[in-house]
Amino acid sequence: MKLHEYQSKAIFAKYGIPIPKGTIAENAEAARQVASQLGKKVVIKSQVLVGGRGKAGGIKVAATPDDAETIADQILGMTIKGLPVRKVLVDEAINIAREIYLGVVVDRATRRATMMGSAAGGVEIEEVARVSPEKIIRVAIDPAFGLQDYQARELAFAIGIDKANVREFTAIATGLYRAFVDVDASLAEINPLVVTGEGKLIAADGKIVLDDNALYRHLDLEQLRDVDEESSEEQQARKAGLSYVKLDGNIGCMVNGAGLAMATMDVIKFYGGEPANFLDIGGGAKADKVKIALEIILSDPNVKAVLFNIFGGITRGDEVARGIVEGLKGVKTNVPMVARIVGTNAEEGRKILANANMLTAETLEEGAQKAVAAARGQV
Amino acid sequence: MSILIDKKTKLIVQGITGREGEFHARQMIEYGTQVVGGMTPGRGGETALGVPVFDTMEQAVAKTGANASVIYVPARGAADAILEAADAGIALVVCITEGVPVVDMMRVARRLAETGTRLIGPNCPGLISPGKSKVGIIPGNICKPGPVGLVSRSGTLTYEVIHALSQRKIGQSTCVGIGGDPVHGLGYIETLELFDADPQTKIIALIGEIGGTDEEKAAEYIKKKMTKPVVAFVAGQTAPPGKRMGHAGAIIEGGTGTAAEKIAAFKRAGVPVARFPGEVAELIAAKLATKSKSRSVAKKKK
Numbered sequence: 001m002k003l004h005e006y007q008s009k010a011i012f013a014k015y016g017i018p019i020p021k022g023t024i025a026e027n028a029e030a031a032r033q034v035a036s037q038l039g040k041k042v043v044i045k046s047q048v049l050v051g052g053r054g055k056a057g058g059i060k061v062a063a064t065p066d067d068a069e070t071i072a073d074q075i076l077g078m079t080i081k082g083l084p085v086r087k088v089l090v091d092e093a094i095n096i097a098r099e100i101y102l103g104v105v106v107d108r109a110t111r112r113a114t115m116m117g118s119a120a121g122g123v124e125i126e127e128v129a130r131v132s133p134e135k136i137i138r139v140a141i142d143p144a145f146g147l148q149d150y151q152a153r154e155l156a157f158a159i160g161i162d163k164a165n166v167r168e169f170t171a172i173a174t175g176l177y178r179a180f181v182d183v184d185a186s187l188a189e190i191n192p193l194v195v196t197g198e199g200k201l202i203a204a205d206g207k208i209v210l211d212d213n214a215l216y217r218h219l220d221l222e223q224l225r226d227v228d229e230e231s232s233e234e235q236q237a238r239k240a241g242l243s244y245v246k247l248d249g250n251i252g253c254m255v256n257g258a259g260l261a262m263a264t265m266d267v268i269k270f271y272g273g274e275p276a277n278f279l280d281i282g283g284g285a286k287a288d289k290v291k292i293a294l295e296i297i298l299s300d301p302n303v304k305a306v307l308f309n310i311f312g313g314i315t316r317g318d319e320v321a322r323g324i325v326e327g328l329k330g331v332k333t334n335v336p337m338v339a340r341i342v343g344t345n346a347e348e349g350r351k352i353l354a355n356a357n358m359l360t361a362e363t364l365e366e367g368a369q370k371a372v373a374a375a376r377g378q379v
Numbered sequence: 380m381s382i383l384i385d386k387k388t389k390l391i392v393q394g395i396t397g398r399e400g401e402f403h404a405r406q407m408i409e410y411g412t413q414v415v416g417g418m419t420p421g422r423g424g425e426t427a428l429g430v431p432v433f434d435t436m437e438q439a440v441a442k443t444g445a446n447a448s449v450i451y452v453p454a455r456g457a458a459d460a461i462l463e464a465a466d467a468g469i470a471l472v473v474c475i476t477e478g479v480p481v482v483d484m485m486r487v488a489r490r491l492a493e494t495g496t497r498l499i500g501p502n503c504p505g506l507i508s509p510g511k512s513k514v515g516i517i518p519g520n521i522c523k524p525g526p527v528g529l530v531s532r533s534g535t536l537t538y539e540v541i542h543a544l545s546q547r548k549i550g551q552s553t554c555v556g557i558g559g560d561p562v563h564g565l566g567y568i569e570t571l572e573l574f575d576a577d578p579q580t581k582i583i584a585l586i587g588e589i590g591g592t593d594e595e596k597a598a599e600y601i602k603k604k605m606t607k608p609v610v611a612f613v614a615g616q617t618a619p620p621g622k623r624m625g626h627a628g629a630i631i632e633g634g635t636g637t638a639a640e641k642i643a644a645f646k647r648a649g650v651p652v653a654r655f656p657g658e659v660a661e662l663i664a665a666k667l668a669t670k671s672k673s674r675s676v677a678k679k680k681k
Contacts, residue, residue, distance in 0.1 A: 106481050108561045108591045108628070111488040126633035143486045184482050186561075213627060214480035216455060243625040247617070258559060258625025259533020259588055260656075262614035266638075267655045269617045278618070280625040311535040311542075313518035314406065342542060344520065364539065365657055 001210045004047045006089045007224050008206035011183060012190070015175035018202045022091030031072030034090040036065040041093040044071045046078060046085040049229050051124055056080045061093055083228050094204060095197035100159060101125055102173060103189030104141075104180040113141045113180060115173060117155040121192035147177040161195075168201045183221060184214030233296045240292045242281055249274025251375050252297035252306040252335075254290070256281055264309045267364055273372035276303045285310045285320045290327025298333055305336050305374035307367055312343020321349035325356045336374040340367030381508035381553040382528065382573040382580070383471060383499075384447065388512045391439045391448040391469070392417045393460050395427045400451035403475075403516050404428055407449075410519040412512045415443040436467035447471040449505060449514050457501055458483035465496040473514050474500035474564075481627070484562040491564070498564025502626065504534040504556035517541070517554060525550015527663060528574035530567055531586035532559050532593075532626070536614055536656060540586060543660035549667065552579040559626025561590070567597035575605055582608050582666055584659050585650075587641055589615035590629045594641035602648035608670075610662045612653040613641045 003011070009019045021038060024047070025031040035042045046058030053059050058080050062068035068090060078085045099121035107114040118136045120128045128135055137158040139151045152173035156166045172193065180188040187209040194204045215222045230238065237244035243258060247265075251273045255261035258280045265275035277300065281293050285308075297306055310320045320341050328337070339353045340361040350360040359374065361367035373379065390407070394400035395417025405428055408414050416431050416439050423434030433439035436448070448464045450457060450473065457476040464472045479501045491498055499506060505515010509522040516534075521542045529544075529551055531537040537556050544551065552574070557565050567585060574580045583605075587594040594613060601609050616638040618624050620631040631637050645652050651666075653659040 106485070106561055108593070109596075111562045112485055113482075129633065143482075143489050181482055184480055186481060211481050211627075212623075213454065213478045214482065217480075243623075245619070245622045245624060247619065255535075257533065257535025258629060259531070259536030259586070259614050260539055262588060262618055262624055262629070263536050263539070263612075263656050265617040266614060270655055275617055278622075278624050311538050313521065313535070313538050314516070342539075363657060365655060 001212055001215065001222070001225055002049045002229055003208040003210065003221070003224060004049065004226065005045065005206055006047055008188070008208040009203060011179055011208060012176070012203055012206050015179040017172050017175045017190070018200070019206070020091040020094055020202060020204065022089055025072060025088050025090050026086065028069045028073035028076065031088055031090050032065045032069035035062060035068035038090070038092050042068055043091045043093050044068060044075055045089040045091060046075050046080060047087040047089055048080045048083040048085055049226055050081045050083055053080060058085065086228070094194055094202055096194050096204075097197045098195040099192035100161070100195065101128070101189070101191045102176060102193045103187065103191065104177055104185070105187050107140065110140050112143065113177070115139045115141060115147060115151070115155060115177060117159045119159045125189070125191065141177060146181070147174050149174065162199070164199060165195065165201055172201060172203070183208065184211045184218060185209060186211045233299055236292070237279070237296055240289065242279060242289065242293055242296070244296060245278040246300065247275050247277050249276045250302045250304040251371050252276045252300070252303040253309070254279050254281055254293050254297060254306065255309045256283060256285060256311060260309065260311060264307065264364065264368070267368040268307065268371060271368045271372045273368065273375060276300055283315070285323040287323045287326035290324050291330045294327060294331050298331065298335060303335060305338065305371045307371035308337065308339040308341070309364060309367060310339070310341045312341060312346070315343055317341050317343035317346035317349030318352060321352040325352060328356065336379050338367050338371045338374060340364055380577050380579040381511055382570070382577050383506055383553060383555065384508050384512045384514055386413070386511050388447050388514065389413050389415045389443060389445045390514060391415065391436065391443065391445045392451065393436070393448055393464065394451040395419060395432060396422050397451055401427065403451060406519070407513055410513045412514065415445050436463045436469065440467045440469065445469065447473070447514060450474040450476055452476060454478035454480075458487050461487050461498060462490055465491055465494045470497060472496055472498050473503070473505045474498065475503060475505055475515055476500070477502040479560065481560070481562050484560065488562060488564070499555065500558040500563060502560045502563070503558030504537060506553060506555040508553045509551050515556070517556065521545055522554065523550040525552065526579065526581035526667065527551045528577065528580035528583045529554040529586070530570040530574070530583065531556050532588050532628070533586060533614065536586060539656045540584060540612070540659050543657045544663065547660050547664050549660065549663060552577060559588070559628050561628040567593055568600045571597065571600060571605060571609070575607055580607065581670070582610065582663055584663060585609055585611045586659070587611060587613045588626070588629050589618050589624065589631055589638050590626070590636040592635060595644040598644035598648040598650060601650055608666050609650050610653065610659055610666065611645045611650050612656055612659050613638045613645070
C-alpha cells in the first residue's frame with residue numbers, strides 16, 4: 001500500500017526529519033488560506049499515487065495567496081495518469097541549492113534493508129540506476145543493530161555532503177531507517193533531500209510504500225489508504241481475499257495459485273489470445289469465492305470468454321467442479337466458460353461441468369486454445 | 380537418494396492442532412513421512428493424530444530427536460515459530476505460512492545465518508522426495524520417484540509441472556518449493572548445488588517467475604558450475620510492470636525482474652526454456668532420451 005507525499009512526510013517529521021511547513025488542502029479556498037498563513041511563496045503539489053507529477057503539471061509555485069487559489073483550482077481539476085487529483089499539499093517554497101536522493105529498500109539478494117544515497121537527487125532513482133548506476137551508493141543494514149552513525153557518515157562523504165551538514169545528514173538517515181522499520185515499509189525515500197541556500201537539509205518530497213503483509217499491526221496506517229489506488233474491482237477482490245490485477249485482453253482467468261495464474265495468462269498469449277486479468281482464488285474452488293471472482297471478471301465489458309484453471313491436488317476434481325457450478329448459479333451471463341480441472345476424480349468433475357454447459361479441457365494448453373477460440377466466437 | 384528429506388527425516392508439525400496443520404499432518408503421515416510429534420503452545424501433553432503434542436520446540440526436540448519441522452501457524456506468529464525451531468536445534472525448517480512481514484523475515488534471515496539452520500519458505504508448498512517423505516502440502520498422489528530434481532518459487536505451478544512429468548512416466552528425486560516471498564530461505568543456487576551432488580537426480584527443472592534477479596543468478600551459476608542439465612520455465616511473460624502478481628515477490632520494479640530478462644539469461648547459459656509449463660516435461664523427456672541413447676551407444680562401443 002502506497003502512502004501520499006503528505007502522509008509520508010508527516011511520518012518522517014515524527015522521526016526528527018525536517019520537512020517544509022505546509023498543510024493539505026481539498027479546495028482552492030483552503031489552499032489560499034494556507035498560503036496566506038504561511039505568508040510567503042508556496043508550492044502547490046498534487047497528491048496522487050504516481051510518479052512524474054511535476055512533468056504532468058501537477059506541481060507549481062505560487063507567489064501570492066491569489067495565485068495559490070488559482071493554481072490549486074487548476075490542479076484540483078486535473079487527472080494525472082488516470083488518477084483524479086483530490087488533494088493538494090501547500091508547502092512553503094524552499095531555496096534549493098542542491099538535491100540529493102536518500103532511500104531505504106528491501107534488498108532481496110542480501111536479505112537486508114539497504115540504504116541508498118545519490119548526489120543525483122530530484123530524478124527517479126530507477127532512472128539514475130539505469131543511466132549512471134555508479135552514482136548510487138549502497139549501505140546494507142544489519143537488522144539486529146540498525147543503521148549505525150558511521151554508515152550514515154560513509155554515505156554522506158561518498159555523495160559529497162558538505163562537512164557542515166554531516167551531523168544533520170546522519171540524524172536524517174538514521175531517522176529514515178527507524179521510520180522504515182517501525183511502519184513496516186518496503187520502501188521509504190526522500191527525493192529530493194534538499195540542501196537549502198541557507199545551508200540546511202530538508203525533505204522536500206517523500207514516499208513510503210507499506211508492506212501489505214504487515215498492515216495487520218498498523219491499523220492506523222491502513223486507514224490512510226487512498227481509494228483511488230485501486231479500481232473498485234481490485235478493492236472488492238482484496239476484501240474477498242482474492243488477488244486480482246486487471247489487464248487489457250478479453251479472456252478472463254480464474255486460477256488457483258499465483259504462479260499457475262501467471263502461467264495460464266502466458267499460455268493464453270502463446271495461443272494468440274490476450275488475458276483480461278490475473279486472478280488467484282486460492283485453495284480449492286469454493287462456491288462463494290467462485291461467485292465473487294466471476295462477478296469481478298465479468299464486470300469488465302471486454303471479457304468475451306472465461307478460462308477456469310484449477311489444479312485440485314488434494315481437493316477432489318468433482319468437488320472443485322461442484323464448487324464452480326454452484327458459484328455460476330448466482331451469476332447471469334452469456335459469456336462462454338472453459339474449465340480445466342486436475343485432481344482425483346477429474347473425469348467426473350468434467351462431466352459435472354459439461355452438464356452445466358461449460359466447455360472442458362484436460363490440459364492447460366487445450367483449455368487455453370478453447371478459450372481463445374471461444375473469445376473469437378468460434379465455439 | 381534425494382535431497383533435504385528422506386525416510387530418516389523426523390518431523391515436528393508446528394501448529395498441529397490448527398485446521399491446516401492437522402489436515403496436512405494427516406496427509407504427511409499417510410504418505411509415510413515420519414511425523415514424530417506436534418507443537419502448539421498450551422496443548423503440551425495432548426495427543427494429535429497419534430503423536431505427542433509439546434508446548435515448546437525445545438521439549439519436542441529433547442523428547443523425539445526430531446531434525447526437521449514444518450510450520451502451519453498464522454502469519455503473525457510465523458517468524459517466532461521459525462526462530463523457536465532454529466534455537467531448538469532443528470536443522471531443516473519448512474515454513475508454509477503466507478503473508479509473513481518482510482521486516483520479520485530480514486531479522487529471521489540474520490539469525491539463521493548464525494544458527495546455521497536451513498529454512499525453506501515462507502509462502503511455499505514445502506518439498507517432497509517421492510516414495511520417501513513429504514514435508515508441506517504438495518499432493519503426494521501426483522508424484523512418482525525418478526530422476527528429475529525440481530525447484531520452484533510457486534505452488535500449484537509446481538504441481539502442474541510434476542503432473543506433466545508423472546503423466547509421461549518421468550519421476551522425481553525431490554521437488555522443492557522455495558516460496559514466493561521477496562525474502563526467503565533456501566534459494567535456487569543452494570538447491571541446484573544439492574541436486575548436482577545427488578546421485579538419483581539426473582536432470583533439473585527450474586521454475587521461475589517475475590520479480591527480483593534470482594533466476595539470472597541461477598543461470599550464471601548453472602553456466603559456471605552445474606554438471607547436470609537444467610530445463611527452465613519462467614511464469615509472468617504477460618505480467619504488467621509495477622503490479623504484484625499474487626506472490627509478494629512477483630513484481631516487476633524499476634524495470635527489473637521481467638520474464639524476458641530471465642529467459643534471456645537462461646538462454647545465454649545454454650538452458651532450454653519451456654514456452655508453457657507442459658513443455659518442461661517435453662524438454663526433459665527429450666533430454667533423458669538423448670542421454671540414454673548416448674549411454675547405450677557408449678556401451679556398444681565397449
